[in-house]
Structures are given as structure tokens and as C-alpha cells.
């Protein structure tokens with residue numbers, strides 16, 4: 001698969017989407033499946049914005065119930081079920097523990113009521129009913145959990161994913177259905193006729209060329225950059241977004257097989273401790289960010305806040321030196337107008353500019369499919385080509401057609417016998433690429449040395465880099481290390497510069 005620069009330059013699209021995070025990727029897939037001619041560009045790599053730095057949860061969001069966000073939770077729980085069916089290799093169930101402590105901001109009865117309601121809202125989409133946990137059970141299963149003040153708890157089941165890979169797979173699925181997609185193509189200006197946008201001026205950051213892409217409708221799905229791009233299109237109205245920064249720290253594996261929903265001792269906010277890819281994610285912070293989205297940084301205060309939260313609940317304690325890495329993202333939250341409820345901030349809204357640019361603001365990763373459906377409906381109405389969305393039952397590119405358990409065990413055996421992989425490596429490839437794992441392993445027939453792990457102690461194989469270069473539009477080392485694998489998150493020293501430069505960490509890819 002290649003970046004389709006020539007087609008972007010030459011064709012006239014029904015729909016051009018700016019931004020290849022999960023929102024733009026979702027719209028591209030929905031629109032191309034309805035028969036629209038679709039272009040999708042991102043100024044960086046796909047998923048290089050918020051969509052690779054989330055908490056990696058596909059969830060209803062138990063805490064939104066506290067603020068009355070019933071509709072949002074209900075919709076998200078429904079989307080969770082669809083994602084488990086349509087991308088079972090990338091999304092899987094995860095058990096969450098809520099320990100109850102004396103004098104906590106949220107009393108146990110409120111948690112119990114919330115969980116009962118969460119179960120009810122999930123209805124037939126529920127993964128497993130929530131249930132109470134006794135103090136002895138918690139002590140036995142989690143000996144590292146602080147026992148002073150603990151008097152029981154509860155558990156429920158939500159879902160977890162690899163956010164960057166899921167986004168990439170939506171992009172690839174759209175491309176395989178006929179969308180023209182290119183990463184590293186930045187929108188830098190808009191061309192108008194009679195006050196309406198007719199094309200977007202772009203720069204190919206790989207080849208250096210500047211050209212225009214023509215389309216009947218432009219969708220601004222640039223997440224935290226939405227207001228910047230709207231202004232570029234001549235919309236100087238009040239900003240639509242009020243982004244907040246969310247930081248996670250990554251700690252080594254701490255023996256936890258379940259995630260924890262906890263209240264921070266300093267301010268009572270919810271934060272999570274989550275096992276993920278053999279490491280522990282602790283997050284997140286939530287602070288207003290008023291500078292450019294490109295200037296986002298993790299501060300010592302962010303790290304210390306998260307460590308204080310973790311150390312309040314778990315022993316042995318973690319100190320700064322034990323942190324593997326940290327990362328930050330911006331929530332593209334809608335700026336509440338006076339009189340509007342704050343829960344609105346997790347909802348999404350569409351804005352039409354006078355020049356007919358359609359901007360998408362807000363939302364959650366979990367509900368991207370529904371959001372894409374609404375955006376594409378709006379475009380279809382404007383273009384007078386009403387066709388129905390068909391993403392509800394559309395299985396992503398790597399999703400098997402048979403039940404996941406059946407596919408996984410057959411796939412692992414096939415990879416082991418045909419390509420002499422050990423079970424752990426075979427399981428890793430199946431879990432990341434689904435039914436495309438066979439295509440990845442086929443590269444081993446050309447070069448057997450690619451069966452080696454990239455780094456000792458990590459499951460990622462060298463063969464993945466070859467496949468990602470040819471089939472997954474990876475160009476720079478960071479594309480391989482930060483989004484198609486997550487090695488660069490766990491071993492930041494592999495990324496010699498913050499900016500992606502072709503050739504950096506080159507020895508890994510030779």
C-alpha cells in the first residue's frame with residue numbers, strides 16, 4: 001500500500017478529510033463504504049495526535065454517570081460491543097477493580113448504584129455483570145493494595161485496545177475500500193470561489209511538493225487543531241474548543257492483571273492504573289492547555305501528581321527513576337457556552353463555517369464510529385446523495401470472519417507450523433494483525449533472520465518493520481516505533497530526536 005499523492009493531486013473528491021486521527025479515519029471509512037470518492041490526509045503520521053496517547057479504553061465511562069451523562073454512556077457501551085465484534089484482535093475485555101476506602105469522596109453506595117446503572121445501560125451489550133468484592137478477596141488477590149481504611153470493593157468489565165493500531169486499521173480499511181490516503185500531507189490554506197471552499201492547499205512533507213486538492217466537501221477532523229484549521233479557512237468566530245492536557249506515565253509491569261479505578265488523594269479526581277502490553281499505565285491528569293497543540297509537554301508536576309496517586313494506593317512505591325516514560329495528549333473538548341452543562345464537553349458537535357467547511361469537535365475514541373456516521377450523514381445531505389451508513393457490521397481489515405477464540409488458536413498453530421515461530425511470537429502477531437498475521441509472517445520466507453525480536457524482552461519482531469513499510473504506510477522510524485509498534489514508548493532512547501527523521505534509529509530497520 002502506498003501514499004496516493006498523484007491521485008490526491010489529480011482527482012476531484014466528493015469528500016476530503018483533514019486529520020487522520022480516529023475521527024477523520026472513521027469518517028473516511030464510513031464515506032467510502034457509502035460510495036463517496038474520499039481523500040484523507042494528515043500533517044503527520046496517522047494517529048500521531050490524540051489518537052495514540054489516550055488511556056486505551058473502549059468504555060462507557062462510569063464516571064460520566066456522576067454528571068448525568070446517561071446518553072453518552074449508553075451510546076458508548078453500545079459502540080463498545082460493536083468494536084469487540086468488528087475488531088476483536090485489537091479490542092478486548094478488561095476487568096476493573098474499584099476498592100472502597102473509608103472517608104473517600106465517593107461512598108460505596110454511590111459506586112454500587114452507578115455500577116448497577118452501568119449494567120442496565122449496557123443491556124444486552126454488557127460484557128459481565130459488576131459484582132462486589134470482599135476485603136479478604138482484595139487482600140488475597142492484590143497484596144500490594146493499601147489495606148488501611150479498605151473495607152471491600154467492586155469489579156466490572158470494560159474493554160481495552162491499542163489506540164494507534166486501531167486508528168491505523170480504520171485508515172487501512174478505508175484505503176482498501178478505495179479511499180486515497182496520505183500521511184505527512186499538511187493543509188496550509190484554502191481556496192474559495194463565491195465565498196465557498198473549493199480546494200485545499202497542501203504541502204507534502206515527505207516529497208516537498210505543494211499542490212491543491214479539489215473536493216465538493218471538506219471535513220475538518222483535526223481534533224485539538226480544529227480551531228487552528230478553521231481560522232486558516234477564514235473562520236474567525238470564537239474558538240469552539242477548550243482543550244485539556246492529559247498525561248500518563250508508564251511504569252514497569254507491577255503484577256496487576258486487572259485495571260483499577262481510583263480517586264486521587266489530592267483532589268478526588270478519578271484516575272486509572274491499567275496493565276497494558278506488559279507495562280503499567282497510570283493516568284491521567286486533566287489541566288487546561290491554552291498554548292499551541294504542537295507545544296504540548298509533560299511537566300515534572302504532571303509526573304509527580306500521578307506518582308502520588310499511585311503511591312497512595314500501592315506498595316512498593318514508585319519513584320521518578322522507575323518510570324519508563326510518559327506521554328501527553330490533548331482532549332479536544334467543546335468549549336461550553338454559558339448556560340450549557342459541563343457534561344456536554346464529552347459530547348461531539350458539528351460546526352459549519354460560512355465557507356461551508358464542516359468541522360467536528362469533541363467526542364471520545366470509543367464513539368468514533370457513531371460520530372463518523374453523523375458527520376457523513378451531514379455531508380450526504382449537503383451533497384444530496386443520501387446513502388445509509390454501513391459501518392455497524394463492517395469488520396476491520398484484520399478482523400477474522402470466524403469467532404475470535406477459534407481463529408486465534410487455529411492462527412497460532414498455523415504460524416508455528418508454517419513459519420516455525422514460537423507460540424509467544426505467533427500469539428503476538430495474531431493479536432496485533434489479526435488475519436493479516438499470515439501476510440506479515442510471509443516475509444520470513446525471504447529472510448529468516450527477521451524472525452528475531454527487535455529487542456530482548458519485548459515481543460515485537462523485526463519482520464513487522466518490513467511489513468509496516470510495505471503495507472502500513474510507515475515512513476519514518478517514529479512511525480514504526482511509536483504507532484505501529486509501541487517500542488518507542490517503552491524504550492524512548494530508540495528515538496534519537498523528537499522530530500521524525502528518516503534514517504534515525506536506522507540500524508533497527510536495515
Ligand SMILES: Cc1cc2nc3c(=O)[nH]c(=O)nc-3n(C[C@H](O)[C@H](O)[C@H](O)COP(=O)(O)OP(=O)(O)OC[C@H]3O[C@@H](n4cnc5c(N)ncnc54)[C@H](O)[C@@H]3O)c2cc1C
Nearest residue numbers: 019021022023043049050051054055057187223246365366
Ligand atoms: C489523555 C487522554 C486520554 C483519553 N482516553 C480515552 C479513552 O480511554 N477512551 C476514549 O474513548 N477516549 C479517550 N480520549 C479521547 C480520545 O482519545 C479523543 O477523543 C480522540 O483520540 C480524538 O481523535 P481525533 O481524530 O479527533 O483527534 P487526533 O487524534 O488528535 O487527530 C487529529 C489529527 O489532525 C492532524 N492535523 C492537524 N492539523 C492538520 C493540518 N493542518 N492538516 C492535516 N492534518 C492535520 C493531526 O496531525 C492529528 O493526527 C482520551 C483523550 C486524552 C487526551
